[in-house]
Amino acid sequence: MEVRILLPEPFFTEVPVKITAHDVVHVARLARLHIPDKEIEAMTGQLNAILEYFETLQEINTTDIPPSTHAVALTNAFRDDRCSPSLAPEEALANAPETEQSYFKVPKIIET
């Protein structure tokens, strides 16, 4: 079975550089996307234009500025731990591409 290794490569440099075709292939693999060869050049060009625009952020001094992960301050939302109705197995499986008994079925993972 083919094992795909995520390449570290010189791609991970300290200062962000514009993205190359090689990087696009690598990121696509991280995202479990397959970009056809004929689309890589166009994707690289578009991502470069967008990343170039993002460079404007580097002119802002953000030392000691805490990052916001949410817009409105949140506290933990606790609730009582009690049982409530959930989906019946047949409902949960109804949209699955392939099932067997009460399981989702996928291609074989382990070679026998």
Next chain:
Amino acid sequence: MGDNLAALTIHELHDLLVKRSISARDITESVLERIAAVEDRVHAYITVLADTARKQAAQADARIARGEATYLTGIPVALKDILCTKGIPTTCGSKMLANFVPPYDATVIEKLQQQGAVFIGKTSMDEFAMGSSNETSFFGPVHNPWDLSRVPGGSSGGSAAAVAADECIAALGTDTGGSIRQPAALCGVVGMKPTYGRVSRYGLIAFASSLDQIGPITKDVTDAALLLACISGHDDRDATSIDAPVPDYRSALIPHVRGMKIGIPTECFHEGLDPEIDAAVRMALEVLREQGAEIRDVSLPHTRYAVAVYYLIAPAEASSNLARYDGVAYGFRCDHPEDLQDMYERTRSEGFGSEVKRRIMLGTYALSAGYYDAYYKKASQVRTLIRRDFENAFAQCDLIITPTTPTPAFKLGEKLDDPLSMYLSDIFTIPANLAGLPGISLPCGFTASGLPIGLQIIGNVLQEETVLRCAYCYEQSTAWHTRKPLCV
């Protein structure tokens, strides 16, 4: 009576229903007739629910006969196809979910059902709500009812076009970076994004969870208040839902703004702004000044970075949220996968369209080792600065007014191959999402060529009533909201 009911508002129809001048069935039939007449030109819907709607209308008539009508009883509402509806296909505008039939209802759907609303159809949208023109829908573009060669905006373009073309009475949309307000502006209708957490996101298919919010798209401000009141409130099933009482938004609709302080961000009126929009917004400010509002300049210095911040944070969150589409539990799966890895890659590559893939790529890149600090963390820090800009501004004013969009509706295809130029069409709407603030867009004029112009009013956290009151006062002083598109 019956032929023009589709053109009326929620509150007008409610008054007729409780007087028994008309029935819910009359309204639903009028809307279905209108859909039959114009839908082949507008393409606002992915699914029209004629049978469901007729059944619900009959139930609504029985409820009205019992004297139990609420504002939404018997009102045909269109639902953006990102909201899960039990037993009714919910595609999210994607091939990935083209055959997905949710086993449960979103909280907002349950709330509408409890009010006796009629579900007239599921509206078209940019795929996974990623787009500003509705052109990325797997099911084809929506056409702007004011000019069929132009986009309706996005991503709730189907909802906005359906309201504008009288193919429904009101609609629900969702807004992550302007996806309610921008299409409302381009289609000449009212669209409101509530405070983040005001409306439960349970059953809303996730795009960017720290930004997504459901809201109304309506024919006037009164209807926006009525629909917002119906869908708001705390929900145990959404951990980010705000536990605060829901005000009676309709009672906020007082037609005066005396003493209200309105801030105008000087940064908004720059050379990129369309001159007709600039003029229409300045005229609107004069109207509000005449009504007693105090207009003052404020500064939001970091909002010029908002588009860059948004297009890092939203794709980063999306790349994580959309990891669930793997061909296993639901949704599309590629044919004849060789192995699991092949199944994941081909399912996702064949199931997602190019804009969704582009954003997953951007988000994955921004979160990847070595780039996290420079992109995602940096963007999250600048988000803090943008929030602080608003905090400072709201120390000096009650509301902030800007144009909703920098240009009127653009031509179909015009920006499709230039993602950055498409992203910049959200420049005025994105800051409110990043800061979690409520914002409304309402009509404030038309260009010389007859395209609608939107005015955006932004309030502080949970100040929906102030936003609605100002919007109502402006609307009552003008007649823009009464114009109807002629080309459909």
